[in-house]
Amino acid sequence: MNCQCPLAPAAPSYYAAGIREVTRVAEILAVGEAMEPALALLLGGDVVAIPTETVYGLAGDATNGIGVARIFEAKGRPRFNPLIAHVADMAMAERIASFDPLSRKLALAFWPGPLTLVLPQRPGNGIHPLVTAGLDTIAVRMPRGFGGDLIARLGRPLAAPSANSSGKISATTAQAVAADLGGRIKLVVDGGATPVGLESTIVKAEGERLRLLRPGGIAADEIEAAIRMELLRGGIAGVEAPGMLASHYAPGAAVRLNAGTVGEGEALLAFGDQRAEGWRGATAFLNLSLSGDLREAASNLFAYMQDLDRSGARIIAVEPIPFDGLGEAINDRLSRAAAPRDNAQPTT
Missing domain, CATH: 3.90.870.10 (DHBP synthase)
Structure with missing residues (x-):
């Protein structure tokens, strides 16, 4: 699983790493x-x-x-x-x-x-x-x-x-x-x-x-x-559609955040061009964005987590991802994926 095959179209030229596009006026x-x-x-x-x-x-x-x-x-x-x-x-x-x-x-x-x-x-x-x-x-x-x-x-x-x-x-x-x-x-x-x-x-x-x-x-x-029947109401657990509580995506594997090292048997979800120690020993490896583009990372997040989950690894180690821009959303989803399964609660 070392091949990083593109799961989304390439970003347009103005989606450069670290550069937020500025539109003058719509x-x-x-x-x-x-x-x-x-x-x-x-x-x-x-x-x-x-x-x-x-x-x-x-x-x-x-x-x-x-x-x-x-x-x-x-x-x-x-x-x-x-x-x-x-x-x-x-x-x-x-x-x-x-x-x-x-x-x-x-x-x-x-x-x-x-x-x-x-x-x-x-x-x-x-x-x-x-x-x-x-x-x-x-x-x-x-x-x-x-x-x-x-x-x-x-x-x-x-x-x-x-x-x-x-x-x-x-x-x-x-x-x-x-x-x-x-x-x-x-x-x-x-x-x-x-x-x-x-x-x-x-x-x-x-x-x-x-x-x-x-x-x-x-x-x-x-x-x-x-x-010709009444609609059911109430009794909804989690998010099933827009306008409801935020969704929790939990893969079968455990998720470990802000990983500075990669342990034995762990898969690695990487970000940017600086690798966690021991990354070459990961059982599976995918990089959300080698260039550190948060928009590209957001686009790849769900598909890459699913691919690493299918690798058979017990734990997915995730390298640190900045919180600015779309990084807030990426970390939001990752924190829910990493929450204890018995105690994880949806948030508003």
Whole structure:
């Protein structure tokens, strides 16, 4: 397992190690003139703020780890919570997720629209693991209007949480997005005020019942009328979708943080160009970013931890990672992975 095969597209040239990209002021373009510029940015691993019927979303290609990491960075002080994968049609949805009869009924009744369904992932669906936060499920939504048209043109799902800084109110106009994120992103697509103004409702099938994970743009009684049964509420442990408690990713192997040495039988998750003592004796080795680029490291984190977990090592030793920028989120996830399994508690 010494081969470090790339698990994400190469970073664009401006993602240099230790350099935070500075955007002068985001350009605001009306939907009628924004399609080609938006596509160009997404294909280049960048992000675009787009209108949906719920709130404005900060969109990146859900198959590109660099683009997804850019979403977390642009929102500021990020935590690795699952994101919603937005699709253009049912065919695209079925390529990335498996539908049970109840979920399919809701999709046919409410899509496109402000409903998100949490579904089992299809193996090999191409969605970057940063989108799903290491879960085996995926949150899927089909937006109306420009968002749906953009996804169809791109040919791949978009990850798109709300287009606002972490902790701030969700934006419902292009001007609100620009006032908040205008110095961190290049383009805001102006579709006017969003008609719903609330994030999507999120539900998940549990056997022959449906559970409400997050109330939103579709009232619960509308969903209950469509399925002719009451939604389950409460009793949720951990995070299953956006808008809930932060997720805890725990591999089978134990995780040891800030490792200055590598012990016998340990795998090594490295960072940068300075190695822990004894690293050549590691049973498996992967480097999140040889150049010390935190955005690249964030993009690789979940996939590399999963690969080292599959190596058979009892312990994954992790070299120190700085806390600035995306390092905060990386260390947040690693600290949860390293928490005692019997006492680990989700955090807000």
